[in-house]
Amino acid sequence: MPHNAVFSPGLPPLKLLVCASLALALAACGGGGGNPGTVGGGTTMPGTGTPAGEPRMTVTVVDGAGTSVNSLSGGQTGLVRVKLTDSTGIAAASAIVKFTASDTSLVEFTPASGSALTDATGTAVISVKPSSVTAAGAVAITAEGVVAGKTATASVNIAVGAAPLTVGALTLTPAPAGKLPAFSTVAINIPVTSGGQPATTVPGLTVTSLCVGDGTATIVLGALANGVQTATYTNNGCLRGTDRITASIGNSSQGINIDVDAANIGTMQFVGSDLQGTSIVLKGSGGLGRKEAAVLSFRVVDRNNNGLAGVDVNFRATTYTGGLTVLPASATTDATGRVTTTVSSGTIPTPVRVIAEATRNGSTISGLSDALTISTGLPIQKAMSLSADRHNIEGGDRDGEIAKMTIRLADQYGNPISDNTAVNFITEGGAIGTAAQGACVTSDGGCTVELRSQNFKPVNGRVTVMAFVQGVENFTDMNGDGQYSCTNFVDANGAVPTVYRPLVDTCLSGGEPFVDMGDPFLDTEEDGVYEAVEGDLPIPYNSTTYRAAGNGKWGINYIRASAVITFSGSTPFLTRVVCSGSTCRDWTSADGTEDVIAGVAGAACSARPLTFRLHDRNNNPLPENTAVAAGDTDKLSLGEVIPALVPSSNTIGGTIHSVTVKPDSTCAHGSIVVKVTTPKGTTKPFAFKSQI
Structure with a gap:
């Protein structure tokens, strides 16, 4: 058979011939076995690809029944099983097998170390499960073991799927016999599977009920074991009679009914009122921030302090003096057990409490509100006063000196008026109040504002301050009903109402005696007469012009109070006076020389009184707390000055002080100095001497 020569590119024919000859020679000698392309390779084991002398390993993933699987999902757990032998097929016992995953975000091993020891059969097992119920993808699990210093590895690929969890039929343990009493508990058993296998985790599982939604039952999850999640159901007095419990996870849901019993009444609690304090004003005195009624809240609770809904509650007052009312007289509690009623004042001051009473299942309970005070009406002129902490401040020559002005108000019964009543102030000089x-x-x-010395400063140093507020004119309560009464009256439309309403209706005649007041004004001359040319400032009520006389009707007006503060000068003046009892007059030349004290020296000398008044340049008192003390003395001496400090006073003429001048033991001629020092440190001496 003819042979064609085939040349390999890059190799000359001679080299190809040599290589071919060598290959034939080796074949003839029985050498050169192995896989094609290997050099010096060894013998391979049939069907495994493992070279002779190497350990052998197989790896599979099985489910709980031992069946081989190639996927895991949801809460499903599998077993990674490895079989490890030596090169001869003998089981490799007590060998460490290390397991790894190509993507650790998809699966996790138990134990977390990812290692296991082979048993006597050469088998090592480790648990594997998806890292979460939402984990999805593919992963290679690789096992590696060492036998006789040689390493064997094997891998298996599995799919990880986010298989849904499924809720099975719910059961109750123990099953209630009849209705579950209030505040009793029962266990709920909730089976959950993943891919037909008991779930090992149940993320997203929710368990609730209708009564839980009402706030009258609770469900608390317990432990998960063998794919069964337990929970504890507590009936807190559900009113539904039958509750529906529902367990859901994803799109899987199961429910079960349970009969429940309502709770008995435990206590009646007083919650509070809508008042800022504890008082409401007399009937007919409302408005201007005052309330004639108070809303009282109670709460009906069971023995565990849970609010009970649907309970009927009756109300009554401890007194109905003056026409006091409590309405509604009965009401039903809401979902939180709360119920309210309203107390409206009468015309007579009185303390009052409200009793709330409820009955359920034959049990009756009651509760008592806190005490309310029905007393505070509108402020009345006769109960208004204005005072100052200092009537003479060193403000004649200084700015920023302060006198605190306090107003106090009460109603016709002498009770303090309602909080948050605004009182206005005006002043002849300085500044009063705040920037706001x-x-x-x-x-x-009551309340207090500050008067500060600054311009304008009256020439005479006397500053009139007036406070005013809406209140009622003084009246005499002839019939003792606590309000102004009238026998002939009409309403705003001219009709005759059934009952006279003070401050609402107009009294035509037959009214109780009252003081008809004109408009207030700032009296700069302190003479009680309105004189516009003197700078008096009018404050008309409901009018654009000042009215000196009243309107002939009892009602609301600006009630007012005034006080005078002196902006006292800092330079002391001393005038000697002669007093007889409580009456004093200034020293005159007929009394002798003003700075000479007769009888304190010479024959038959004796102690003599020295009396004087201290004042400023405007004949007003010196500043409060101006000190009067002895200065330099020669032969003569001074006793205690009374008073030693200038008191708070706005009296024209200043303040009277007295001191005893004591003679020398030899009745020698001498002198004394009276030293006067204002609070701001201005000092002036006044010298006196004995007769020669």
């Missing part, structure tokens, strides 16, 4: 308002808001019937 020239007013203050009452608390416990």
Whole structure:
């Protein structure tokens, strides 16, 4: 048979011939076995691809029944099983097998170390499961073991799927016999599977019920074992009679019914009122921030302090003095057990409490509200006062000196008016109030503002301050009903109402005696007469012009109070006076020389009184707390000055002080100095001497 020569590119014919000859020679000698392309290879084991003398390994993934699987999903757990032998097929016992995954985000091993020891049969097993129920993809699991210093490896590929979890039929343990009593518990058993296998985790499982939604039952999850999630159901007094419990995960859901019993009443609790304090004003005195009614809240609870819904509650007051009312007289509790009623004031001041009473299942309970005070009406003129902490501040020559002005208000019964009543102030000089308002808001019937010395400063140093607020004119309660009464009256439309309503209806005649007040004004001359030319400032009520006389009707007006603060000068003046009892007059030349004290020296000398008044340049008192003390003395001495400090006063003429001048033991001629020092440190001496 003819042979064609085939040449390989790059090799000359001679070299090809030599190679062919060598190959034939080797074949004749029986050498050169192995896989094609290997050099010096060894013998291979049939069907395994493992060279002779190497350990052997197989790896599979099986389910709980031992069946080989190539996928895992949801909460399913598989077993990675490895068979390891030596080169002769003998089981490799006590060998360490290490397992790894090509993607650790898809699966996790148990134990977490990913290693296991082969048993006597050369078998090593480790658990594997998806890392989460949402994990999905493909992963290679590789096992590696060492036998007699040689390493064997094998791999298996599996798919990881996000298989859904499935909820099975729910059961209750123990099954209730009849209705589950309030505050009793029962166990809920919730089987969950993944891919037909018991789930090892149940993320996303929710268990709830109708009564849980009402707030009258609770469900608390327990442990998961063998694919069964347990939970504890507690009936907190559900009113539905039958509750529906539902367990859901993903698109899988199961439910079960349970009969439940309502709770008995435990206690009636007083929650509070809508008032900021504890008082409401008398009937007919509302408005201007005052309330004539209070909403009281109670709560009906069971013995575990849970609110009970649907309970009927009756209300009554401890007194109905003055026409006080409680409405509604009965009401039903809401879903939280809360119920309310309203107390409306009468016309007579009185303390009152409200009793709330409820009955269920033959059991009756009651609760008592906190005490309310029905007393505070509108402020009345006779119960308004204005005071100052200092009537004489060193503000004549200085700015920023402060006097605190306090207003106090009460109603016709002497009770402090409602909190948050705004009182306005105006002043003849200086500045009063704050940058926000020239007013203050009452608390416990009073409030305080600051008067500061600054320009304008009256020439005479006397500053009139007036406070005013809406209130009622003084009246005499002839019939003792707690309000102004009238026998002939009409309403705003001219019709005659059934009952006279003070401050609403117009009294034509037959009204109780009252003081008809004109408009207030800032009285700069302190004479009680409105004089526009003197700078008096009018404050008309409901009018654009000042009215000196009243309107002939009892009702609301600006009630007012005034006080005078002196902006006292810092330079002291001393005038000697002669006093007889409580009456004093200034020293005159007929009394002798003003700075000479007769009888304190010479024959038959004795202690003599020295009396004087201290004042500023405007004949007003010196600043409060101006000190009066002894200065330098020669032969003579001074006793205690009374008073030693200038008191708070706005009296024209200043303040009277007295001191005893004591003679020398030899009745020698001498002198004394009275030293006067204002709070800001201005000092002036006044010298006196004995007669020669």
